[in-house]
């Protein structure tokens with residue numbers, strides 16, 4: 001059977017469709033589409049056991065097998081730390097549109113960062129970035145670079161404010177070349193360094209996440225230009241009032257003064273504390289907040305506390 005060619009905008013599966021793995025024989029029922037990217041489609045599925053999982057399907061068997069292997073390796077070394085969705089079945093399936101390859105993983109619940117910030121306030125950006133830093137520091141300690149770090153690959157749980165990462169296709173051992181990346185976040189595209197997998201590669205992407213989240217129109221304008229213009233990015237970011245609290249930190253990374261996530265996190269703590277104070281002040285005068293607001297503040301405060309205990 002020929003391989004499925006994801007040419008049309010029509011997703012491969014519709015809700016209610018059963019998927020039966022050809023080799024392992026596991027059965028899943030599609031509940032809906034969670035997202036689509038350049039490499040595949042991700043579906044919410046219900047397994048035979050009743051568990052709700054996520055199934056990533058692609059026409060590229062090697063990509064699917066590699067991602068599955070990366071996630072499995074990370075689970076092997078993570079020792080209780082959450083370094084990505086738990087991963088299960090790897091198989092292929094014959095569909096009406098051809099053969100497709102899939103793996104099954106834990107379904108990460110959460111929404112995109114941008115709408116979360118719109119609802120909760122822009123000052124939450126520092127708390128979200130702090131969590132991404134924690135994740136990156138652990139990954140770097142294990143000798144891996146995340147590679148394709150971007151806003152679209154982070155999901156935040158609305159209730160707890162907890163951030164999780166998805167799409168581990170770009171994870172690369174330190175020293176090798178990053179193979180999966182997105183131009184806006186790629187320092188090599190901006191002419192600001194190589195694609196060698198190292199801590200500073202992810203750190204550059206982290207700063208670009210800040211710009212993309214807090215000044216999305218700037219990100220749109222600059223990424224639409226035919227050639228990347230780093231001087232214009234620098235000039236625009238340094239004069240944009242929305243990025244004012246972040247300017248020193250962005251400049252420190254872009255000028256090469258800060259090259260590790262640990263150093264970035266130390267400076268970020270000041271912004272997090274300022275965010276928490278702002279939240280307290282703003283809401284103190286308001287009507288009683290809802291339960292989820294308190295949960296969010298507590299989770300952020302706990303994060304700050306844990307950092308102080310471990311690192312200070």
Ligand SMILES: Nc1ncnc2c1ncn2[C@@H]1O[C@H](COP(=O)(O)OP(=O)(O)OP(=O)(O)O)[C@@H](O)[C@H]1O
Nearest residue numbers: 034035036037038039040042054107108152166167
């Ligand atoms: N485990 C998961 N749980 C919930 N949602 C997920 C999960 N994995 C992926 N998604 C959703 O599906 C979207 C696309 O998935 P993913 O980024 O893995 O696809 P991709 O084709 O590799 O994308 P890219 O073009 O970024 O390489 C994600 O942005 C996310 O919203």
